[in-house]
Amino acid sequence: MSNLVLIADDDDSLRHILAAALERAGYETLKARNGAETLACVKETNVDVILLDIWLGDANGLELIEDIQQHNSTASIIIITAHGTTQTAIDAAKQRAYGYLTKPIDQKQLLDLVSRAASATSQTKNIKAAASPEFDRHGKMVGQSSAMQDVYHKIGRAAVSDETVLVFGESGTGKELVAQLIHQNSGRVHNPFVVVDCGAMPSSLIESALFGHVKGAYTDAHSPRKGKFQQADSGTIFLDEIGELPIEVQMKLLRVLQEREVEPMGGTETHAVDVRIIAATNRRLETAIAQKTFREDLYYRLNVIPISLPPLHERKEDIPELIDLFTSQFVEEYQLPEIGISTEVVKQLTAYDWPGNVRELENAIKRALVMCSGQMLLPEHFDPILEKSTPISEPGQLDTKVYAILKAHIERYIESEAPPGELYAEIREIFEKPLFKIVLEHTNGNRSKASDILGINRNTLHTKLVEYKLVS
Numbered sequence: 001m002s003n004l005v006l007i008a009d010d011d012d013s014l015r016h017i018l019a020a021a022l023e024r025a026g027y028e029t030l031k032a033r034n035g036a037e038t039l040a041c042v043k044e045t046n047v048d049v050i051l052l053d054i055w056l057g058d059a060n061g062l063e064l065i066e067d068i069q070q071h072n073s074t075a076s077i078i079i080i081t082a083h084g085t086t087q088t089a090i091d092a093a094k095q096r097a098y099g100y101l102t103k104p105i106d107q108k109q110l111l112d113l114v115s116r117a118a119s120a121t122s123q124t125k126n127i128k129a130a131a132s133p134e135f136d137r138h139g140k141m142v143g144q145s146s147a148m149q150d151v152y153h154k155i156g157r158a159a160v161s162d163e164t165v166l167v168f169g170e171s172g173t174g175k176e177l178v179a180q181l182i183h184q185n186s187g188r189v190h191n192p193f194v195v196v197d198c199g200a201m202p203s204s205l206i207e208s209a210l211f212g213h214v215k216g217a218y219t220d221a222h223s224p225r226k227g228k229f230q231q232a233d234s235g236t237i238f239l240d241e242i243g244e245l246p247i248e249v250q251m252k253l254l255r256v257l258q259e260r261e262v263e264p265m266g267g268t269e270t271h272a273v274d275v276r277i278i279a280a281t282n283r284r285l286e287t288a289i290a291q292k293t294f295r296e297d298l299y300y301r302l303n304v305i306p307i308s309l310p311p312l313h314e315r316k317e318d319i320p321e322l323i324d325l326f327t328s329q330f331v332e333e334y335q336l337p338e339i340g341i342s343t344e345v346v347k348q349l350t351a352y353d354w355p356g357n358v359r360e361l362e363n364a365i366k367r368a369l370v371m372c373s374g375q376m377l378l379p380e381h382f383d384p385i386l387e388k389s390t391p392i393s394e395p396g397q398l399d400t401k402v403y404a405i406l407k408a409h410i411e412r413y414i415e416s417e418a419p420p421g422e423l424y425a426e427i428r429e430i431f432e433k434p435l436f437k438i439v440l441e442h443t444n445g446n447r448s449k450a451s452d453i454l455g456i457n458r459n460t461l462h463t464k465l466v467e468y469k470l471v472s
């Protein structure tokens with residue numbers, strides 16, 4: 001099927017020249033003379049590439065790009081700029097476009113750029129297909145916010161290009177998922193995808209882990225070892241937390257990027273490697289560069305295709321779709337009965353700020369499904385996230401709080417003049433009384449349900465309720 005190119009330009013003769021050149025090269029074309037016609041074409045057809053004059057008579061180029069992307073988020077936009085267009089307009093438009101051409105338009109450049117833009121579009125479409133609900137869950141990425149549309153677009157570009165990619169994003173925003181998607185949609189898909197967490201390895205080991213070593217390279221190197229780069233040969237290497245890479249090792253990595261060969265530690269021989277590099281970082285490397293803990297030259301070598309994942313609180317419109325995705329994933333994984341989600345839950349989860357980003361949301365849903373015994377996810381299943389203004393995101397933090405409360409109580413008990421021998425009963429009461437009270441509130445006083453939830457015998461529960469004066 002040939003690709004459909006929309007030519008949006010108010011210059012009649014240019015429109016026809018461009019259309020003729022593209023048709024000769026096998027493209028189908030559509031022409032639009034102004035913003036309104038452009039939008040109509042985008043709405044009515046499924047164009048692959050749009051050549052867009054940013055000075056389109058009736059329309060502001062930048063706003064038009066936004067409108068186009070609302071209706072067709074996969075098409076690659078190539079902007080056409082003329083002399084005299086203000087630089088700021090061009091810069092702003094470039095950020096959202098696949099590429100740009102300057103008038104007078106060179107035919108070879110035109111065909112070259114349109115051909116690359118068309119493959120980027122088809123890659124983006126593939127990724128979207130991979131992200132659609134019918135598709136295999138593996139590697140699925142969802143979210144329709146414009147920030148995520150931009151991410152899909154860049155993943156598509158990166159997948160076809162084989163260039164080095166640098167992924168930025170706070171913890172839990174999906175950096176590794178992006179790396180997997182690029183690999184899976186690239187020509188290297190049938191070759192290895194090797195992950196190295198540069199932050200998790202002691203600096204003494206990282207060099208040999210990455211580049212390997214020869215026998216006797218250091219005291220414990222009893223036998224030679226291939227490094228991750230050689231393991232990833234003909235595939236992709238994902239260098240996570242690249243900002244943590246010790247400065248000595250950065251020099252060696254730079255060499256791999258420049259020469260495409262590795263030199264195992266302790267050796268003199270080099271080995272050629274054919275590896276696509278995707279690096280990720282959760283902090284801005286500019287600061288590290290300023291502090292001289294990250295090499296600037298390495299940064300530029302890595303930052304060929306930057307992909308930035310915004311924190312989840314900056315794209316709240318994606319939250320409902322993520323909730324649906326994770327719920328259906330876990331329902332399937334744990335073979336749970338179908339479960340609904342109350343609108344109140346969606347509302348409250350969308351209002352929450354998610355400091356741990358998508359990963360925190362994913363974990364919250366997993367926990368909620370475990371807590372939920374009915375057919376509906378309710379706000380209380382998301383305690384303590386939705387209850388407290390300062391969320392307890394780590395279970396360890398709860399332990400710490402309980403520990404602090406108990407310690408204070410126990411110390412007070414020991415220092416007081418109270419008769420010894422009551423401590424165990426006292427502490428037990430502190431926990432059991434609210435525990436039973438809360439569970440009973442949830443079951444509307446139904447003791448048989450409460451004993452089921454608690455996992456204790458009904459008679460035991462009754463005795464305790466009497467003891468704590470929770471029933472008469």
Ligand SMILES: Nc1ncnc2c1ncn2[C@@H]1O[C@H](COP(=O)(O)OP(=O)(O)OP(=O)(O)O)[C@@H](O)[C@H]1O
Nearest residue numbers: 140141142143170171172173174175176177358359
């Ligand atoms: N847009 C998304 N759609 C679906 N799932 C997502 C999305 N973003 C992230 N996830 C899921 O959230 C979890 C965290 O993502 P990932 O591990 O890629 O994040 P990360 O940025 O590498 O985090 P960290 O810095 O903690 O390593 C994964 O289970 C991933 O599949």
Ligand SMILES: [Mg+2]
Nearest residue numbers: 172175176240
């Ligand atoms: Mg990660």
